[in-house]
Amino acid sequence: MHGRERTTIALSTEAVRANLLRLETEWEMVQESRDRDAIYGYLTTVFELVVCWAKEGKAVKRACRALYLRRHHSEREPKPFAAVILCTADRGKLDDRMRSKWSRVLRYAAEYKGLDEPLRDFIKRRGGINKCASRFARRLGRGRPDRAAQRQA
Amino acid sequence: MPIPMDKILQEIADQAYYASSLRRNGVQPTRDVFLAEVLGELEASGDAMRFVDAKGRIAWMATPRLRDYLQDLELEAEEDLEDEF
Numbered sequence: 001m002h003g004r005e006r007t008t009i010a011l012s013t014e015a016v017r018a019n020l021l022r023l024e025t026e027w028e029m030v031q032e033s034r035d036r037d038a039i040y041g042y043l044t045t046v047f048e049l050v051v052c053w054a055k056e057g058k059a060v061k062r063a064c065r066a067l068y069l070r071r072h073h074s075e076r077e078p079k080p081f082a083a084v085i086l087c088t089a090d091r092g093k094l095d096d097r098m099r100s101k102w103s104r105v106l107r108y109a110a111e112y113k114g115l116d117e118p119l120r121d122f123i124k125r126r127g128g129i130n131k132c133a134s135r136f137a138r139r140l141g142r143g144r145p146d147r148a149a150q151r152q153a
Numbered sequence: 154m155p156i157p158m159d160k161i162l163q164e165i166a167d168q169a170y171y172a173s174s175l176r177r178n179g180v181q182p183t184r185d186v187f188l189a190e191v192l193g194e195l196e197a198s199g200d201a202m203r204f205v206d207a208k209g210r211i212a213w214m215a216t217p218r219l220r221d222y223l224q225d226l227e228l229e230a231e232e233d234l235e236d237e238f
Contacts, residue, residue, distance in 0.1 A: 009156075009189045014197035021199060022216055052203050055211055116207040 011058075016065050019049055023088035031093065039129075040120035046088070047106050047119050050080045054110070081106040101133045108136035156188055157212035161223065162201055166191050195219075 026045045030038045053059040063083035067074055070087040082103035089099070105123060109132070113122040126132050158166065169191050174181060182190075192213055195201035200219040206212040215223075 009193050009203075012193060012197050015193065018197055018199035019202065022202065022218070048204050051205050052211060055205050115205065115209055
């Protein structure tokens, strides 16, 4: 760091709420859209939010706050991507398996995607959502060193 | 170190800083501290969001909601101007 340190800006509870609301709006737009690729818009906003929290070293803590604000209770330490999806996507329209799959895709992208490549392009380049989810399982899944989770924490 | 932000937020923050400097008589917080306060408030109201930029830094940008709102204002202003002439 050269000279002065960057000013850190605390994330207020209202700011967490505003972020969740923004993602809910994005989710609603996906539901209303007929475009097959609309889901990438929602996944991108989830991805950007959690990557930013992770960059500040507070992904798990903030995911817990988000869950608390949306009255979800988690016994285990939450996975930030899955938690944010749970808080912002309609549970009636998104089952646990799909949420888990998207979470794996985003964790895979958090590990391997370049900063300047759009998420949609990255996922498509790597074979699509299903392919990325299985790539995650192969490279970073259970039994593998979870570098993505370490970075998110 | 300056807080990276987009043009819209930069403009809002500059205006707020200028307005505050006119009002205050006593100790003025440093520009960065003041901007941090403004950004925190904008984030809480859903008008600003943080993101990781291409250089890997935490940066700030206007939310789609604020962008849409400003665009609507601009269109309305243009329509008003057309009505006048």
